[in-house]
Amino acid sequence: METIERDVVIVGAGTAGLNAARDLRAAGLSVAVLEARDRVGGRTWTKTIDGAMLEIGGQWISPDQTALKELVAELGLEMFSRYRDGKSVYVAPDGTRSVYDGDMFPVSARTGAEMQRMIGILDGLAEEIGASEPWAHPRARELDTISLREWMSQTSDDQEACANIGHFLAGGMLTKPSHAFSVLQAVLMAASAGSFSNLVDEDLLLDKRVVGGMQNVSLAIAAQLGEDVVLDSPVRALNRTDGGVTAVADHVTVNARYAVMAVPPNLYSRVSFNPPLPRLQHQMHQHQSLGLVIKVHAVYETPFWREEGLSGTCFSPNLLVQEIYDNTNHGDTRGTLVAFVPDEKADAAFELGAGERRRVVLADFATSLGAKALEPVVYYESDWGSEEWTRGAYAASYDLGGLHRYGAHQLTPVGPIYWASSDLAAEGYQHVDGAVRIGRATAAKIVARDAD
Ligand code: FAD
Numbered sequence: 001m002e003t004i005e006r007d008v009v010i011v012g013a014g015t016a017g018l019n020a021a022r023d024l025r026a027a028g029l030s031v032a033v034l035e036a037r038d039r040v041g042g043r044t045w046t047k048t049i050d051g052a053m054l055e056i057g058g059q060w061i062s063p064d065q066t067a068l069k070e071l072v073a074e075l076g077l078e079m080f081s082r083y084r085d086g087k088s089v090y091v092a093p094d095g096t097r098s099v100y101d102g103d104m105f106p107v108s109a110r111t112g113a114e115m116q117r118m119i120g121i122l123d124g125l126a127e128e129i130g131a132s133e134p135w136a137h138p139r140a141r142e143l144d145t146i147s148l149r150e151w152m153s154q155t156s157d158d159q160e161a162c163a164n165i166g167h168f169l170a171g172g173m174l175t176k177p178s179h180a181f182s183v184l185q186a187v188l189m190a191a192s193a194g195s196f197s198n199l200v201d202e203d204l205l206l207d208k209r210v211v212g213g214m215q216n217v218s219l220a221i222a223a224q225l226g227e228d229v230v231l232d233s234p235v236r237a238l239n240r241t242d243g244g245v246t247a248v249a250d251h252v253t254v255n256a257r258y259a260v261m262a263v264p265p266n267l268y269s270r271v272s273f274n275p276p277l278p279r280l281q282h283q284m285h286q287h288q289s290l291g292l293v294i295k296v297h298a299v300y301e302t303p304f305w306r307e308e309g310l311s312g313t314c315f316s317p318n319l320l321v322q323e324i325y326d327n328t329n330h331g332d333t334r335g336t337l338v339a340f341v342p343d344e345k346a347d348a349a350f351e352l353g354a355g356e357r358r359r360v361v362l363a364d365f366a367t368s369l370g371a372k373a374l375e376p377v378v379y380y381e382s383d384w385g386s387e388e389w390t391r392g393a394y395a396a397s398y399d400l401g402g403l404h405r406y407g408a409h410q411l412t413p414v415g416p417i418y419w420a421s422s423d424l425a426a427e428g429y430q431h432v433d434g435a436v437r438i439g440r441a442t443a444a445k446i447v448a449r450d451a452d
């Protein structure tokens with residue numbers, strides 16, 4: 001087995017790890033990035049399936065995600081806008097389908113007012129608490145020990161309003177049921193995107209994509225790093241030494257002065273730490289888990305919904321398929337729809353055989369967009385829960401009470417070992433932008449420490 005010497009070993013060639021490596025190298029430190037998979041990009045993955053280019057993982061960029069946008073430009077990549085002309089579709093809890101303009105669901109005046117009131121409260125909390133240290137706020141414990149579902153039912157007796165607000169945060173973002181995470185966690189999610197209103201506004205949140213695919217960001221950085229990115233090398237052990245740390249991967253060992261664990265927290269325990277991590281980290285890491293969502297891709301000969309004056313944007317909080325969007329590739333004559341089946345609905349969908357699941361999912365597409373949706377030429381389900389080196393989607397959040405209890409410690413290095421992934425970001429939390437930010441911030445911390 002080859003043994004190499006570097007200043008910093010980075011575990012994971014996702015967006016965070018690659019950005020950390022890029023900045024460390026620019027600061028004059030030598031790096032090795034060890035990646036378990038046979039590809040870079042982690043939770044961003046652009047793949048051609050049955051002749052269709054699909055974004056299997058993260059893809060959208062919002063206007064405020066400036067770290068990612070600047071990186072995309074720096075790497076010479078281009079962006080394009082999501083198709084959004086025409087009306088959206090809403091399928092109410094009673095099954096009634098309606099088309100509408102704007103970003104407010106066509107609900108009754110009372111439900112609409114309740115939704116606006118709850119959005120106002122959540123916007124106020126997000127502004128007051130912020131994304132960088134939600135655990136430090138005087139109300140942190142109070143808000144972290146009540147689930148979003150319980151809080152919503154105490155805040156409003158309008159069930160449709162609660163279901164819709166819950167939809168944005170639970171199924172739509174944290175991909176866990178709203179009884180499984182706290183209001184503080186929901187507020188962090190909202191604050192990390194600027195406000196709760198931003199999360200509700202799909203035109204803002206799902207604004208742009210990278211031409212050729214989001215994975216190109218990681219591929220471009222990996223090309224710059226060359227042989228310092230080593231694929232097919234799951235790190236099995238991180239041994240702390242007098243000189244720093246030794247990373248033992250399947251085919252290579254790296255002796256380094258620092259290590260960056262650029263993997264989601266649910267995977268930390270896949271690595272043997274010698275000596276073991278402190279009690280606090282052992283405990284904390286057991287309270288961080290990934291949500292679950294099936295990202296469904298359906299490609300059609302034409303974007304038929306556009307001819308009918310529809311944007312392709314559909315919300316149906318009570319159906320298996322909760323959200324649908326036009327995801328047609330740049331310059332493509334075919335039309336692509338993407339949809340999401342989150343948390344407990346994903347559990348139910350996975351109980352079905354593949355053929356039956358496809359039938360049920362496409363039936364939901366047809367409820368929103370008509371019978372033509374039943375016959376895609378390409379159909380594919382992104383199943384990140386089955387990916388050994390991810391195990392869920394989109395990202396990690398704490399269980400009830402975990403954020404205020406452990407959040408302040410999640411970035412504390414253990415000796416020479418640092419922690420960096422989008423799951424731990426403040427701004428851009430759970431997003432590719434957050435992975436860029438935390439990767440770069442971690443590199444800056446190591447450079448500063450090294451200069452001392
Ligand atoms: P990862 O990308 O998970 O990188 C971690 C890397 O570490 C992986 O490559 C993994 O293989 C590797 N690894 C793990 N364990 C080891 C080990 N022991 N040894 C070596 N390597 C290891 N974000 C957006 O901004 N917009 C979106 O539209 C969006 N949609 C999404 C849709 C889906 C289906 C998913 C899954 C995610 C989506 N996200 C989106 C979230 C976004 O993709 C992630 O937040 C981001 O890509 C995470 O980057 P990361 O570098 O922090 O972690």
